[in-house]
Amino acid sequence: MSLLMATVKHEEGKLPSSEWRFHMAAYQSRPDANAVVHNHAVHCTAVSILNRPIPAIHYMIAAAGGNSIPCAPYATFGTRELSEHVALALKNRKATLLQHHGLIACEVNLEKALWLAHEVEVLAQLYLTTLAITDPVPVLSDEEIAVVLEKFKTYGLRIEE
Numbered sequence: 001m002s003l004l005m006a007t008v009k010h011e012e013g014k015l016p017s018s019e020w021r022f023h024m025a026a027y028q029s030r031p032d033a034n035a036v037v038h039n040h041a042v043h044c045t046a047v048s049i050l051n052r053p054i055p056a057i058h059y060m061i062a063a064a065g066g067n068s069i070p071c072a073p074y075a076t077f078g079t080r081e082l083s084e085h086v087a088l089a090l091k092n093r094k095a096t097l098l099q100h101h102g103l104i105a106c107e108v109n110l111e112k113a114l115w116l117a118h119e120v121e122v123l124a125q126l127y128l129t130t131l132a133i134t135d136p137v138p139v140l141s142d143e144e145i146a147v148v149l150e151k152f153k154t155y156g157l158r159i160e161e
Helices: 020-029 042-049 059-064 080-089 110-131 142-152
Strands: 002-004 008-010 035-039 095-098 102-107
Touching (some): 020 035, 020 080, 042 102, 042 110, 095 110, 102 110
16 A cells, blocks of 8 residues: 555555556545545446446446546556546546556545445446447436436435434
């Protein structure tokens, strides 16, 4: 595990991941994020190979901050080019696919970032399942996603009367 702030710090004797650049880019693009999760989950990676965003097939797409989850263009792992693609893709989203690579999810803490990464994997599986039946897939309207985004501001909160 590496600690990323203004500079990369890591445990003595251990080098940071070759992906430290795109982790740093994620934090710079998402100042609200205190945790970044990256993985190569099967369904997310499969969608990324298709070079498609995950569209608004389910209202939970809004958990990533918008009406889709983008797919950042391919670049070799560990490169500045990949980190630049990540920075652009995360400007308005909390998660992005990485073409021919995997997924990145950003959140306010590690628990939420892990939850979001799992949720995006579920959405990717749902998208691939639906694509097997029909293409294009039916999607929710931008207006509906705007309503969901507003409701997500208090998602999970319960106010006692």
